Amino acid sequence: MGIKARRGYVNKFRHSVQKQLIGTDSIALNLDEPTIYSVIKESLQSESESQILHTLYLLEEADVDKVAGELRELLYHSSRDIKLKALQLLQDVDTLNLTDEIKELLSDSDPEIRLETIYYLCRHSREDPTTVIKSYLSHDDTKLRSAALGCASKHGGSATDLVEPDFFDRLLNQHGKDETVIKAQIAEALGYIEDDKIARKYLAKLLDDKHPAVVKKAIASMGRQQNDRFIPELINRLSDKEYRNEIRKALAAFGTDYLILYKDRFFDSSLDLEVRKGIPGIFAYLPQQKTVDQLLAMIDIEHPDLRYHIIKTLNKLVLRDSELGMSSGKIREVIRQEALKFFKLLAIKDLQPADRPNRILLKALEEKMAQTQERLFRLLGLIYDAKDMFGTYLALQSLSSEKRSAAVEFLDNILEPADRRYIFPIADDLTDDEKLKKGRELFQIPHLRYDEGLMQLIEGEDPWLRACAIYSVSPQCPASLQTKVKQAAGSSEHLLRETAELVLERNRSNSN
Amino acid sequence: MDTTIERVIFLQRIELFADIPSEQLAHLAGITRKITKSEGEFLFRKGDQSQSLYLLFDGRMELTRDGSLKKEISDPEAIGVWGFFDGGERLLSAACISECHFLTINSMEFYDLLEERVHLSRGLLKYFVKRIRKLTEVSDAIV
Numbered sequence: 001m002g003i004k005a006r007r008g009y010v011n012k013f014r015h016s017v018q019k020q021l022i023g024t025d026s027i028a029l030n031l032d033e034p035t036i037y038s039v040i041k042e043s044l045q046s047e048s049e050s051q052i053l054h055t056l057y058l059l060e061e062a063d064v065d066k067v068a069g070e071l072r073e074l075l076y077h078s079s080r081d082i083k084l085k086a087l088q089l090l091q092d093v094d095t096l097n098l099t100d101e102i103k104e105l106l107s108d109s110d111p112e113i114r115l116e117t118i119y120y121l122c123r124h125s126r127e128d129p130t131t132v133i134k135s136y137l138s139h140d141d142t143k144l145r146s147a148a149l150g151c152a153s154k155h156g157g158s159a160t161d162l163v164e165p166d167f168f169d170r171l172l173n174q175h176g177k178d179e180t181v182i183k184a185q186i187a188e189a190l191g192y193i194e195d196d197k198i199a200r201k202y203l204a205k206l207l208d209d210k211h212p213a214v215v216k217k218a219i220a221s222m223g224r225q226q227n228d229r230f231i232p233e234l235i236n237r238l239s240d241k242e243y244r245n246e247i248r249k250a251l252a253a254f255g256t257d258y259l260i261l262y263k264d265r266f267f268d269s270s271l272d273l274e275v276r277k278g279i280p281g282i283f284a285y286l287p288q289q290k291t292v293d294q295l296l297a298m299i300d301i302e303h304p305d306l307r308y309h310i311i312k313t314l315n316k317l318v319l320r321d322s323e324l325g326m327s328s329g330k331i332r333e334v335i336r337q338e339a340l341k342f343f344k345l346l347a348i349k350d351l352q353p354a355d356r357p358n359r360i361l362l363k364a365l366e367e368k369m370a371q372t373q374e375r376l377f378r379l380l381g382l383i384y385d386a387k388d389m390f391g392t393y394l395a396l397q398s399l400s401s402e403k404r405s406a407a408v409e410f411l412d413n414i415l416e417p418a419d420r421r422y423i424f425p426i427a428d429d430l431t432d433d434e435k436l437k438k439g440r441e442l443f444q445i446p447h448l449r450y451d452e453g454l455m456q457l458i459e460g461e462d463p464w465l466r467a468c469a470i471y472s473v474s475p476q477c478p479a480s481l482q483t484k485v486k487q488a489a490g491s492s493e494h495l496l497r498e499t500a501e502l503v504l505e506r507n508r509s510n511s512n
Numbered sequence: 513m514d515t516t517i518e519r520v521i522f523l524q525r526i527e528l529f530a531d532i533p534s535e536q537l538a539h540l541a542g543i544t545r546k547i548t549k550s551e552g553e554f555l556f557r558k559g560d561q562s563q564s565l566y567l568l569f570d571g572r573m574e575l576t577r578d579g580s581l582k583k584e585i586s587d588p589e590a591i592g593v594w595g596f597f598d599g600g601e602r603l604l605s606a607a608c609i610s611e612c613h614f615l616t617i618n619s620m621e622f623y624d625l626l627e628e629r630v631h632l633s634r635g636l637l638k639y640f641v642k643r644i645r646k647l648t649e650v651s652d653a654i655v
Contacts, residue, residue, distance in 0.1 A: 241627065241628045360517065360520065360521055360524075360534060363524070363534050364534050364535065367533045367534060367535065464534070464535040464538060467516075467517060467538075468517070468534075471517050495516055495517075495538070498514075498515045498516065498517075499515060499516070499517050501515075502514075502515045502517065502518070
């Protein structure tokens with residue numbers, strides 16, 4: 001029975017390794033245990049790259065001397081990640097000295113592998129590590145000089161003590177085919193450098209480099225440096241979609257203490273809208289209760305696009321960790337606000353004559369209502385099962401009336417009465433008139449005239465609705481609306497200005 | 513056809529863009545350029561490399577292959593859709609049979625925009641799924 005149980009354990013362990021089910025941060029493997037050793041050895045020889053890589057990560061906390069032979073073979077693997085990880089694990093192996101053969105990796109095309117190779121040579125050569133690193137810092141090959149700098153910074157601390165004052169300028173002024181690689185390596189090394197002045201000087205320079213790979217490394221290094229002087233510059237660059245994710249990661253690396261600062265910037269209406277939209281994404285990298293609490297404090301923002309980004313980030317966090325607590329009272333208040341928004345849009349839509357030229361405003365209103373509905377279901381996903389809510393939302397968009405009815409029935413069964421009250425009139429298969437009637441009962445929405453509806457949109461926050469509403473102002477509209485169009489013709493917003501100019505011209509020629 | 517809103521109104525009439533929200537079309541309108549071709553002028557010839565999509569907003573054209581007429585088209589119409597997406601060679605020649613006015617979209621700018629705008633991609637996916645469904649229905653009917 002003991003043997004059977006043991007076989008069962010081995011199979012289970014093998015299965016877990018093969019399927020990569022074991023968390024890499026939760027285990028310290030004991031390779032002296034024969035069964036573990038044999039499964040790990042087998043796994044390192046697997047055909048599957050992801051399995052090998054997973055196993056290498058499992059070995060991070062283990063004494064890897066016993067599998068040094070397997071790791072040595074992986075130094076010649078075609079996968080860069082496997083090669084790098086094997087090399088990093090071999091750094092701690094003293095029973096096998098590979099200094100001669102590992103020198104081949106100095107000509108590897110990957111900068112991080114070159115860096116780790118120099119580190120290996122520093123640790124395992126007979127010479128003093130400082131002598132070794134200095135020899136590479138003054139090497140003829142600029143790629144090795146930059147790798148040595150990266151190595152000294154990452155593993156040694158104050159690399160700046162080892163180099164001449166003009167070391168960086170000389171390397172950064174290199175031109176040629178390796179220019180990008182060298183700059184990227186310097187950008188990475190600057191993330192580890194202790195000399196704050198040097199880090200700031202050169203990272204600021206590299207942030208404007210023409211090569212995206214260099215800029216990305218510079219951004220990551222700013223995050224690693226955690227010098228809050230970098231924060232304003234990083235935030236301002238959030239509007240640059242090419243680097244937005246790197247910037248978010250870098251800003252997240254400053255930790256949760258900075259969330260309040262990011263929140264303040266989010267509410268700062270003098271900031272570019274694209275920058276503000278990019279801020280909630282920083283929070284997604286910090287899946288903690290503190291983050292959720294800050295996001296909930298930001299959800300009150302009126303601007304629908306900005307609110308959408310907050311809700312989306314909360315959705316991401318909840319999917320990652322369902323234990324994160326949501327304040328259902330707060331979420332329900334936002335659900336109420338969104339439902340009100342939906343019915344206000346519907347009330348204005350109801351005023352639109354179907355024969356208006358090109359129906360652009362009608363379409364824009366329908367789209368905005370659809371977006372409100374999406375936000376509502378995303379909000380429901382924060383207080384009910386997120387997958388259920390997503391499935392229901394998709395079913396409600398379906399062309400099949402059966403699917404829609406089933407979705408409504410499902411909602412009827414699971415929503416609490418307080419939520420059903422707001423969601424049902426929106427989700428149910430009703431005509432617009434029936435929906436609006438229910439909306440008016442719920443929120444006491446007043447009956448507006450056509451021009452009042454247009455005025456509300458023109459004075460609203462949504463630039464696209466404002467433009468479409470301006471476009472819908474005809475010569476027959478009241479003077480108050482004509483004045484609004486004239487004012488918009490002097491707007492600093494290009495879309496509004498050109499639409500207003502078009503309308504003024506069109507209405508002038510229509511009246512003549 | 514000089515303002516964003518006019519271009520959006522036109523783009524909505526193109527089947528390819530029918531499922532894209534108007535606000536997203538405003539971003540697409542931002543990368544369109546207006547061009548005019550005279551009667552008899554070729555927009556592209558069979559074998560040319562595809563780099564742009566042409567949206568005919570005024571005029572009439574004919575599509576030919578090796579000299580024989582395949583189709584006559586009038587506004588509003590998107591021309592060169594498949595080549596625009598697969599980057600391959602033009603399979604047909606397109607010539608103007610009247611003065612023609614187009615909005616053009618450069619493929620590189622278009623893909624840059626797609627990267628940033630998920631709702632644009634969603635709308636396009638809907639269009640292609642509809643086309644595939646239609647083709648499947650036709651092939652099922654033939655079988």
